[in-house]
Amino acid sequence: MPVAQTGVEVVAGLVSILSLSAVLSAFCSADNVLLRRPLQNASLCAQLIRPSGYACSEHTVQTKDGHLIALQHVFSASAKLKQGSGPPVLLQHGLFMGGDAWFLNSNEESLGFILADCGFDVWVGNVRGTHWSHGHVSLSVKDKEYWDWSWEELALYDLTEMINYVYSATNSKIYYVGHSQGTIMALAAFTQPNTLKMVEAAALLAPISYLEHITAQFVLRMVRMHLDQMILAMGIHQLNFRSDFGVRIIDSICDGHLDCNDLLSSITGNNCCFNNSRVDFYLQYEPHPSSSKNLNHLFQMIRKGTFARYDYGIWKNMRIYGSIKPPAFDLSHIPDSLPVWMAYGGHDDLADVMDVQHTLRELQCKPELLYLENYGHVDFLLSVKAKEDVYEPMIGFFGSRGRSSSF
Numbered sequence: 151m152p153v154a155q156t157g158v159e160v161v162a163g164l165v166s167i168l169s170l171s172a173v174l175s176a177f178c179s180a181d182n183v184l185l186r187r188p189l190q191n192a193s194l195c196a197q198l199i200r201p202s203g204y205a206c207s208e209h210t211v212q213t214k215d216g217h218l219i220a221l222q223h224v225f226s227a228s229a230k231l232k233q234g235s236g237p238p239v240l241l242q243h244g245l246f247m248g249g250d251a252w253f254l255n256s257n258e259e260s261l262g263f264i265l266a267d268c269g270f271d272v273w274v275g276n277v278r279g280t281h282w283s284h285g286h287v288s289l290s291v292k293d294k295e296y297w298d299w300s301w302e303e304l305a306l307y308d309l310t311e312m313i314n315y316v317y318s319a320t321n322s323k324i325y326y327v328g329h330s331q332g333t334i335m336a337l338a339a340f341t342q343p344n345t346l347k348m349v350e351a352a353a354l355l356a357p358i359s360y361l362e363h364i365t366a367q368f369v370l371r372m373v374r375m376h377l378d379q380m381i382l383a384m385g386i387h388q389l390n391f392r393s394d395f396g397v398r399i400i401d402s403i404c405d406g407h408l409d410c411n412d413l414l415s416s417i418t419g420n421n422c423c424f425n426n427s428r429v430d431f432y433l434q435y436e437p438h439p440s441s442s443k444n445l446n447h448l449f450q451m452i453r454k455g456t457f458a459r460y461d462y463g464i465w466k467n468m469r470i471y472g473s474i475k476p477p478a479f480d481l482s483h484i485p486d487s488l489p490v491w492m493a494y495g496g497h498d499d500l501a502d503v504m505d506v507q508h509t510l511r512e513l514q515c516k517p518e519l520l521y522l523e524n525y526g527h528v529d530f531l532l533s534v535k536a537k538e539d540v541y542e543p544m545i546g547f548f549g550s551r552g553r554s555s556s557f
Contacts, residue, residue, distance in 0.1 A: 194222050194274070194282050198253050198435070203227055204266055210285075211315045213307040215299075217278040218285035221312060222249055224262055224272040236269035237350070237548070238320040240312060244330030244356075244531075245444070246391070246437035248282050249274035251329070251531055254432055255425070259534055261327070264541055271320060275312045277304045277335075279388070280438040297387035300447035300460050301331060305338035310345050323350035325548050329531050330500065333357040337457075337509070341483040351489040351551050353544045354517075355530040356501040359481065359509045361448065362455035366499035368416040373453065378446040390439040414528065419499035421526035423533035432532075457481070481512035490517035491547040493540050495525030518547055 195206035199222065209221040241262060243251045252262035252274060266272045276282040278299065289296040316324050326349055328336045333354040339345045340352070364370065372378070381389070415421065447460050454461070459476040461467065471477055490513070494506045510517065520543055525533070530540055 194220070194249055194276075195224075198250055199224055199262075202253065202257055202263065204263065209315070209319075211311045212287065213278070213303075213311050215303065215307055216287040216289070217283070217308070218287065219278055219283040219308055219312065220249070220276040220280075221315060222274040222276075222282075224266050224274060226266045226269070228267070236271050237325060238271040238273060238316050238322055239265055239325040239327060239548075240273045240275055240316055241265075242275045242309065242312075242326070242328040242332035242335060243277075243280075244328075244332050245448070246389075246440055247329075248280040248435070248438045249276045250282075250435045254435065255428070255532060255534070259537060261531075261536070261541055264537060265545070268545060270325075273312075273316045273324075275309070275332075277308045279440055291388065294385075294387050297441040298443060299441055300444040301334050302338065302447065302459055304331070304444075305335040306342070309335045309339045310342070313339070313345055313348050317348040323348055325350050325551075326352040327355065327544070328352070329355040330358060330527065334359060337481060337484070338479045340488065341479050341481065346484070346488060349488065351491070351548060353491045353493070353547065355493050355540065356498055356527050357492050357494060357506060357509060358501050359457045359479070359512075360455065360505040361451040361500075361502075362508070363502040363504040364452055364500060365502060366417050366419065369452075369500070373449050376449075378442065378449045381442045382446060387442050388439055389442055389445060391437045392439070415526070417499075418527035419495070419497045421529045421533070422497065422524040423529050423535045423539075424526075425532065425534050428532075481509065482514055484513060484515065486514040486516070488515055489547075489551055490515050491520070491544060492517045493520040493522065493525075493530060493544070495527070495529060496521070496523035497526040500527045520544075 193208050195208050199206040205225050205227050207223045209223060211219050211221055213219060241249070241252045243249055253260045257263040257267075262272055262274060278286075279297065284291060286296055291297075313324060313326075326336060333356065336352055336354060337357075337359045340349065414424075443460070450461050451457065456478060458478040459471070461476045462470060464474050467474055467476055492506070492510075494501055494503065496503065510519075520540065522529075522539060525539070530536065533539065
């Protein structure tokens with residue numbers, strides 16, 4: 151599905167930005183600006199996990215390019231479930247999210263808590279740039295170079311180091327669970343044999359490797375406007391919707407102008423079982439920052455219909471890759487010996503069914519599949535019915551690999 155751009159659309163995009171700036175100015179001087187409560191300077195363990203009654207420790211992992219990323223180690227405080235007694239599982243969040251995403255519903259509904267209560271040794275990943283992983287050995291978040299990355303680096307650097315850390319700490323192959331961008335990272339990383347040998351099995355929620363048939367209208371409009379390229383051209387390298395500027399944009403759109411639940415649907419698809427009453431709580435933690443380059447890479451995938459490394463343009467591609475086009479991630483390099491489980495939805499406007507089928511055709515392995523017709527993109531993470539619909543079958547899949555749990 152090629153996404154073309156006309157001169158009219160470019161002008162319209164610029165006009166939209168200018169119009170939004172005018173609205174923003176009006177709201178900045180008004181008293182009714184709704185500012186979301188910012189994250190406090192506390193760790194994820196201290197702020198969200200321990201208060202829910204679970205033991206939690208913080209770990210820092212350094213990537214080969216100097217980023218300092220956070221891992222949380224979570225396990226049940228129950229005397230019946232000793233620390234590290236079960237198989238290790240690594241949870242990897244999606245775009246504009248952090249490790250908190252696995253703990254935002256009740257203890258009985260959140261996957262992180264459910265896995266801990268089942269006796270799993272739970273590890274929670276946080277990619278570079280998120281609130282929990284804001285650090286580098288030499289760079290500041292104000293430096294352009296700090297944000298010079300896309301999901302390619304998240305896969306080959308961040309995820310690789312997290313898997314290696316958990317594998318070394320537990321002396322055991324890991325179970326992997328990824329959602330959305332966490333599945334892009336996994337599928338790219340699993341093409342690397344040195345990473346794959348540390349993985350016991352993988353569960354991919356709302357899996358993405360191709361985005362050619364995406365139907366999210368809000369996203370498609372941004373793609374057609376080439377908003378990603380505009381942002382980079384303006385010298386904006388960090389995308390932070392929790393900054394004063396970003397928060398006021400979101401609030402100016404939502405407050406009195408648009409139902410934010412409808413906005414969510416226009417981005418992710420209709421979510422059947424999303425708990426609207428908890429939106430204010432979710433917004434205390436989400437969204438997390440990402441890089442403009444990351445958004446640009448994702449939009450390249452939509453425009454080109456490829457699952458490939460970052461496209462720098464012909465001349466820089468030649469210098470970096472030795473070819474005019476960036477190399478593709480070859481999913482056939484993931485061996486059929488890797489047990490894979492995938493859950494996808496009929497109302498998911500980001501992980502479209504046709505794109506999931508494209509991924510399946512390229513894999514050597516034959517994943518076990520769970521298709522839920524009424525599920526949207528966010529349902530796999532925040533549905534109030536996800537335990538019964540998604541997590542129980544997933545835990546059953548892990549149990550069938552020969553490692554038992556108490557579930």
